[in-house]
Amino acid sequence: MKIDFLPSRFEDETSSPGLRSPKFTPTPPDISYKGWWTYPYYSCGQKKWILSYSVAIPPMGRHGIRGFLSIDIDISDLQVNQCNNPNRFEILSYNQHLRQYYPFVRNLKLGEDEQLRQIEAFHGSHKCHVHSMRCEYRPVVTSVISPASLTNGTGLPVMQSLVNGTSSGPGMVLAAGSALQTVVNGWTRGAYQCRCKDGFYSFRHPDGFNGSIMEVAYQEYRDNISSYYKEVFVCVRCAPGCATCTGPEPCLASYNWAFRTTLLTFSVMCAGFTVVLALYMYQHRKVKVFKVASPIFLTITLLGCAFMYLEMAAIFPILDTYSCIATKWTRHMGFCVTYTALLMKTWRVSLTYRVKSAHKVKLTDKQLLQWMVPILLVMFIYLGTWTLSAPPTAEKVSRRD
Numbered sequence: 001m002k003i004d005f006l007p008s009r010f011e012d013e014t015s016s017p018g019l020r021s022p023k024f025t026p027t028p029p030d031i032s033y034k035g036w037w038t039y040p041y042y043s044c045g046q047k048k049w050i051l052s053y054s055v056a057i058p059p060m061g062r063h064g065i066r067g068f069l070s071i072d073i074d075i076s077d078l079q080v081n082q083c084n085n086p087n088r089f090e091i092l093s094y095n096q097h098l099r100q101y102y103p104f105v106r107n108l109k110l111g112e113d114e115q116l117r118q119i120e121a122f123h124g125s126h127k128c129h130v131h132s133m134r135c136e137y138r139p140v141v142t143s144v145i146s147p148a149s150l151t152n153g154t155g156l157p158v159m160q161s162l163v164n165g166t167s168s169g170p171g172m173v174l175a176a177g178s179a180l181q182t183v184v185n186g187w188t189r190g191a192y193q194c195r196c197k198d199g200f201y202s203f204r205h206p207d208g209f210n211g212s213i214m215e216v217a218y219q220e221y222r223d224n225i226s227s228y229y230k231e232v233f234v235c236v237r238c239a240p241g242c243a244t245c246t247g248p249e250p251c252l253a254s255y256n257w258a259f260r261t262t263l264l265t266f267s268v269m270c271a272g273f274t275v276v277l278a279l280y281m282y283q284h285r286k287v288k289v290f291k292v293a294s295p296i297f298l299t300i301t302l303l304g305c306a307f308m309y310l311e312m313a314a315i316f317p318i319l320d321t322y323s324c325i326a327t328k329w330t331r332h333m334g335f336c337v338t339y340t341a342l343l344m345k346t347w348r349v350s351l352t353y354r355v356k357s358a359h360k361v362k363l364t365d366k367q368l369l370q371w372m373v374p375i376l377l378v379m380f381i382y383l384g385t386w387t388l389s390a391p392p393t394a395e396k397v398s399r400r401d
Contacts, residue, residue, distance in 0.1 A: 035053055035054055035055030035056075036053070036054045036055070037051070037052075037053055038051060038052040038053075038054070039051075040075060040187075042187070043072075048074050048076045049074070049075050049076045049078070049187045050072045050073065050074060050075065051072075051073045051075050052070055052071065052072050052073070053070070053071045053073070054068065054069070054070040054071075055068075055069050055070075056068055056069075057069055076187070077117055078117050078118070078119055078187070079117045079118045079119070079139055079187075080118075080119060080122045080187055080188065080189065080191065081118040081119070081122060081123060081137045081139075081191075081192075082122050082123070082124070082125045082126040082135070082137075082189075082190075082191070082192055082211070083123065083124075083126055083135035083136065083137045083192050084123060084124050084126075084135060085118070085120065085123040085124070126192055126194070126211065126214075127194075127211070127214040127215055127217075127218040127229075128192075128194035128209075128211075128214060129194070129234060129235065132196060132197055132200045132234065132235040132237070133194045133195060133196060133197060133200070133208075133209075133235055134194075134195055134196075134197050135192050135193075135194060135211075136192060136193045136194075136195055136208070137191065137192050138191055138192055138193050138211075139188070139191050140188045140191055189211075189212070189215060190210070190211035190212030190213075190214065190215040191211060191212075192211035193207075193208045193209070193210065193211060194208050194209040194210075194211065194214055194233075195207075195208035196208065196235035197235070198243060198244050199237060199238050199242065199243065199244065199245075200235035200236060200237055200238060201235060201236055201238055201245050201246055201247060201248075202234075202235050202236065203236075203246075203247055203248070205233075206246060209233050213233070214229070214233060217229040217232075217233050236248070238251070239251055239252070240252060255318070260316055261316075263312055264312050264313060264316045267309045267310070267311075267312035267313065268309070268312075268313065270306075270309045271306040271309035271310055272306075274302050274303075274305050274306040274309065275302070275303070275306050277302055278298075278299045278302035278303055278306070281295060281298055281299060281302070282295055282299050293345075294345055294348075294365060296365045296369075297341045297342075297344060297345050297365070297368070298341075300337060300338075300341040301337075301338050301341040301342060303337065304334050304335070304336075304337030304338030304339075304341065305334065305338055306334075307330055307333060307334035307337060307338075308330060308331060308334030308335060308338065309334075310330045310334075311327055311330040311331050311334075314326035314327045314330055315327050319394075321391055321392060321393075321394075324391075324392040325387055325391060325392065328383065328386075328392075329383055329387075332379065332383060333376075333379060333380070333383065336375070336376060336379040337376065340372050340375050340376060341372065344368040344369075344371065344372050345368075347368075348363045348368060351363060
């Protein structure tokens with residue numbers, strides 16, 4: 001049946017007060033209409049969901065009502081999908097004008113029967129926690145035995161064969177290919193499943209939460225009856241490093257913080273003691289034993305040792321790229337400073353005793369420092385180039401079990 005006029009136009013309720021009913025949609029205040037659309041309702045007699053359009057037929061040439069026309073539209077095949085529609089923003093432009101006239105517009109772009117039967121107005125009305133759950137639409141599907149598919153082996157329906165007395169026995173077979181008839185009840189609130197997203201888990205409900213339960217829990221939460229919606233029906237974030245999980249078990253090796261704290265305390269104490277020793281030695285540099293051993297290079301040696309002790313402080317927190325870089329710098333630069341100072345002292349002693357001439361060779365601390373600086377500069381350039389060109393990367397090590 002083709003309707004040549006827009007089905008959303010009817011007279012306002014003031015002109016037809018006798019047609020007021022709570023099942024009709026409210027009248028917009030600024031538009032004149034020709035009829036009434038009802039809210040969707042369930043017909044117990046027909047066992048279908050129906051949307052009715054009613055209009056009064058005026059007589060020709062005079063006021064009054066000649067008749068009343070009501071059209072029932074079967075909308076049982078439509079589905080209430082409360083999950084998000086991933087293609088809601090991809091509908092073709094030529095379908096946009098349909099929404100302003102039809103309260104139940106269908107997605108005409110997708111071309112799939114399942115999507116065509118879904119009412120777009122209900123998309124996104126689920127009660128799953130958006131940040132930790134995903135909504136999966138699960139329509140209520142039931143299978144019933146079609147009466148025409150029940151036979152007694154003679155090709156006649158069972159009820160007819162019983163009436164005619166042609167039933168050959170108690171045996172009853174199903175006609176091949178047509179025994180079960182699938183019935184989809186799309187008009188069901190909460191016909192979805194809230195499943196945990198990757199990176200979240202629910203220990204008690206690994207298969208997710210039923211949408212009907214989520215609807216009730218959400219309503220009780222809004223009415224301040226219970227807080228199950230926020231406390232029980234939730235997905236918990238997995239342990240750090242877990243892409244997916246089924247429980248709170250860690251995916252990364254756990255840190256022994258007590259042991260690490262002990263090592264850090266010992267390393268910091270050693271570094272502090274080394275610095276104090278360097279200050280004490282420099283303060284008493286005029287003492288003969290310190291003066292002969294070159295106080296400047298002894299101080300540099302101790303400071304290099306303190307720098308190496310700080311490696312433990314660099315790796316104490318949770319490791320990242322910067323911590324790994326700091327580990328290499330403290331270790332190698334401290335080693336270079338310490339042993340370069342010892343090398344300069346040893347070199348001076350070696351040159352002093354290897355000279356065979358009568359003239360005494362005297363190497364001052366300033367000269368040795370001038371030779372020491374290029375060695376430290378080479379190490380600095382090497383570490384800087386390594387940091388900029390090939391910084392350390394994390395290596396994931398997993399167990400087979």
